[in-house]
Amino acid sequence: MSKIYNLKREVEKPVRLTGGHRLCAGCGAGVVVSGVLRALDKEDRAVVVNATSCLEVSTFMYPYTAYMDSYIHSAFENSAATCSGVEAAYNALKRRGKVDGAVKFITFAGDGGTYDIGFQSLSGAMERGHDMVYVCYDNEAYMNTGIQRSSSTPRFAGTTTTPIGSVGQGKKQNKKDLTEILVAHNIPYVAQTAPIGNFKDLHTKAYNAIYTEGPCFLNVLSPCPRGWDYPMAKLAEITKLAVDTCVWPLFEVEEGVWHLSYTPKKKLPVEDFLRPQGRFRHMFQKGNEWMIKEAQQYVDQKWERLLEHTSA
Amino acid sequence: MSNRLSGNEAVAYAMKQMNPDVMGAFPITPSTEIPEYFAQYVADGEVNTEYVTVESEHSSMSVCIAAQAAGARTVSATSSCGLALMYELLYVAASCRLPITLACVNRALSGPININNDHSDSMGARDTGWVQIYAENNQEAYDNFLMAMPIGETPSVRLPVMTCMDGFITSHAVENIELLETDAVRKFIGEYNPENYLLKKENPLAVGPYDVSAYYMEHKVQEAEAMKAAKARILEVAAEFEKISGRSYGLFEEYRMEDAELALVLIGSSAGTAKAAVDKLREDGVKAGLVKIRVFRPFPGKELAQALANTRAVAVMDKSEGFSANGGPLFAETRSALYDLKERPYLIDIVYGLGGRDVKTEDIEKVFGRLADIAVTGEIGPVYTHMGQRSKEDIA
Amino acid sequence: MIYAKDINERTPWQDLTPGGEIYEPGTARDFDTGTWRTNTPIFHVEACKHCMLCVPFCPDSAIPVKDGKRLDFDYMHCKGCGICEDVCPFPAITMVTGGVAK
Known part of the structure; x- marks a missing residue:
């Protein structure tokens, strides 16, 4: 990639995630994965690793692979270890003259496979320092099994395991701050991004992650029209609202140095992000104003903390 | 060349001689020494x-x-809960048809720890699709590990192989052992x-699909056929191995079975x-024999049914408890194998040696003695019992 | 080598790839997801400025680009989600009801 991002040039590259996969219409994961893979230089080979997820069952349903590159899926909780195994094999075979040329190693897993069940595997792989990229496409719940809460699900969100009832008001806990936990691994590159606008942010961060030596981590917001309960055509709007309300700030941490990638011209109230989504519908009922207030307080607090990091 | 090695060191030495591409290493008693020895070989540039x-x-x-799918030869070693933690992936390894070689140093499962x-x-992993080969002693542990790759990597087999030896008894005891030249x-x-691997340049490889029911069963039949094919291949590899080592191996070892009337079937x-x-019993004129x-x-x-066809009473000795309330896993297999014989010996199961409980001559x-009584009286008594507890x- | 095009739900087990491996790139392209559409995007080439904003937002890689030009939809793979219409700054994409482009 030349230094200046050019959408026109990038979209002319041959696709690496093909059509014909079985992700739902309007799925954010398809957008995120093709967006990340687009950052690979055209001539470079990659091995794509995948945790069990919506993405996996949809993109490699026998005998149909949607990947132009080599691909491996093994289980739900081990995609980082799997990627490190491929990388280890590459190092060994390269040393013995059995493979040549650059190969990039990119893992995709959902938030369940990353924040929860795959967390140990991820932490281990990052600590060992494999030359790999781990991409979490974060849709904030276990969508493949039918929208159950994960540690990434935001507070108050209704899911099938945090349903709304006469007593229950959705998820009780706040979202785990995984990106910050990855920063604490002292790896060369950690970034939080989302598919917005002309994809410059996502593309540049994916490029940095792929072409920075060592373990790199991307957390990418990936709206799910079914799980979040919004009209599927509204993917771009929902994502933009997440960013402009600072619910999902865009930032990167290079060698421990924090950079804020985007400051909203006008920081929108969090309810602008919550209102279009069915999973937060109960928050707008009479008597539940405190929920919106507390959600706003939490976002503000996290945003202030991020600003402290990035201005330091 | 002759040497004095523990079972763990013998297996680690076999690994060194093979110089695999990738090793996954994690400590657990009693297999820990294998990755330790190997780490030293790495550190010494051997x-x-x-x-x-x-x-x-x-x-x-x-x-x-992942490494095996990427085109590398991979090894690992584990024991007990470590193998149990791998459980899900043992199936994945076998179903992806990846000939990984794993040294299992047998140890009791928790709990209690x-x-x-x-x-x-x-035994808990017996139905995961791995070839399982058990050793009696250090020499066999070494030899079995060397034979594992040529068995697993055969195109008609393409299955992972687990070579097992008894924790501490074999893994830590030092014995004289014959090593091959590297x-x-x-x-x-x-x-x-x-033929295909993830890092191959000419064409990509996709591994680990979501199989809908229209394909899953066919893939399982392939795997079952591969396991059947492994039997002949194990014997072929043993024959090739005998040529270079002088040591002969079969699917099991028959000890004084030619005219045996009373026999044991056990492992390890x-x-x-x-x-x-x-x-000792033979000296006393008892026609005793053993199938290991x-x-x-x-x-x-x-083959086992043939070996036991002319016996009168057989005790299967299970060194694991299957909690089937109907006998241990070796017993289930043996009794099933004997079903096709026209005249079957009396058969009992004895579960013994759990968690390191000693067994003496x-x-x-x-x-x-029990088998002799059964053979004389035809009274089999309780079929499934425990020994050594x-x-x-006993007190009464 | 066994090719994906020779594998279907009538293929005997002997003719399937071991372990479900696939040795070719992008075999999913042979699978028609266009039948999923309940709404269909229509491309109005005359209104298109080829800004390409719609392309990366397509979850199904169903907007081909060639020589700097955005081409008509790949209707075999387009699932009709409508994200492209939503992000298009121009009147170059409109959604019509039903699965057929008309």
């Missing part, structure tokens, strides 16, 4: 293996699966050149004790 010190056995097996030997770990080992195992290091008991199972997967049912002699009946 191998150029990519040595991956993972954070769990689960990741160890995950690394092996116990570090000593029995076979509950590998050149001979390298020649014997050859180069690993899979207890065979040494049992052989001593058989010798070497290959448990694929199970040599037909006198214990084995008692088992033969304290009991109120």
Whole structure:
């Protein structure tokens, strides 16, 4: 990639995630994965690793692979270890003259496979320092099994395991701050991004992650029209609202140095992000104003903390 | 060349001679020494293996699966709960048809936690699609490990292989052992050149699909056929191995079985004790014999039935408890194998040695005593019993 | 080598790839997801400025680009989600009801 991002040039590259996969219409994961893979230089080979997820069952349903590159899926909780195994094999075979040329190693897993069940595997792989990229496409719940809460699900969100009832008001806990936990691994590159606008942010961060030596981590917001309960055509709007309300700030941490990638011209109230989504519908009922207030307080607090990091 | 090595060191030495591409390494008693010895070989530049010190056995097996799929020869070692933690991935390794080689140093499973030997770990993994080969002693542990790759990597097989030895009894005891020259080992195992692998330049490879029901069963039939094909291949490899080592191996070892009327069927290091008991009984004129199972997967049912066809009473000795309330796993296999015989011997199951409970020649002699009574009276008594535990009946 | 095009739900087990491996790139392209559409995007080439904003937002890689020009939809793979219409700054994409482009 030349230094200046050019959408026109990038979209002319041959696709690496093909059509014909079985992700739902309007799925954010398809957008995120093709967006990340687009950052690979055209001539470079990659091995794509995948945790069990919506993405996996949809993109490699026998005998149909949607990947132009080599691909491996093994289980739900081990995609980082799997990627490190491929990388280890590459190092060994390269040393013995059995493979040549650059190969990039990119893992995709959902938030369940990353924040929860795959967390140990991820932490281990990052600590060992494999030359790999781990991409979490974060849709904030276990969508493949039918929208159950994960540690990434935001507070108050209704899911099938945090349903709304006469007593229950959705998820009780706040979202785990995984990106910050990855920063604490002292790896060369950690970034939080989302598919917005002309994809410059996502593309540049994916490029940095792929072409920075060592373990790199991307957390990418990936709206799910079914799980979040919004009209599927509204993917771009929902994502933009997440960013402009600072619910999902865009930032990167290079060698421990924090950079804020985007400051909203006008920081929108969090309810602008919550209102279009069915999973937060109960928050707008009479008597539940405190929920919106507390959600706003939490976002503000996290945003202030991020600003402290990035201005330091 | 002769040497004095523990079972763990013998297996680590075999690994060094093979110089695998990738090793997944994680400590657990009693297999810990294998990755320790190997780490020293790495540190001393005696191998150029990519040595991956993972954070769990689960990741160890995950690394092996991925590396093997990527085109590398991979090894690992584990025991007990480590193997149990790999459980899900043992199936994945076999179903992806990846010929990984794993040294299992047999140890009891928790709970309660116990570090000593029995076979509950590998017996729990008996239906995962791995070839399982068991050793009686250090020499066999070394030899079996060397034979694993040529078995697993055969295109008609393409299955992972687990070589098992008894924790502490074999893994930590130092014995005289014959080692092959490294050149001979390298020649014997050859180069690993899979037709397709993730890092292949000419075409990509996709591994680990979501199989809908229209395909899953067909893939399982392929796997079952591969396990059947492994039996003949195990014998072929043993024959090739005999040429370079002078040591001969079958699917099981028959000890003084030619005219045996009373026989034991068991696995692992207890065979040494049992052989001593058989010798003693033979001196007393008892026609005692032993079948030591070497290959448990694929199970040599037909061959075992032939070996036991002329016996009158047989005791299967299970070093793991299957909690079926109907006998241990070796018993289930043996009894099933004998079903096709026109005239079947009396058959009992004795579960013994759990969590390191010792078994002595006198214990084995008692088992033969029971078999002799059964053969004379035709009264089989309780079919499934335990041996070696304290009991109120003994005190009374 | 066994090719994906020779594998279907009538293929005997002997003719399937071992372990479900696939040795070719992008075999999913042979699978028609266009039948999923309940709404269909229509491309109005005359209104298109080829800004390409719609392309990366397509979850199904169903907007081909060639020589700097955005081409008509790949209707075999387009699932009709409508994200492209939503992000298009121009009147170059409109959604019509039903699965057929008309």
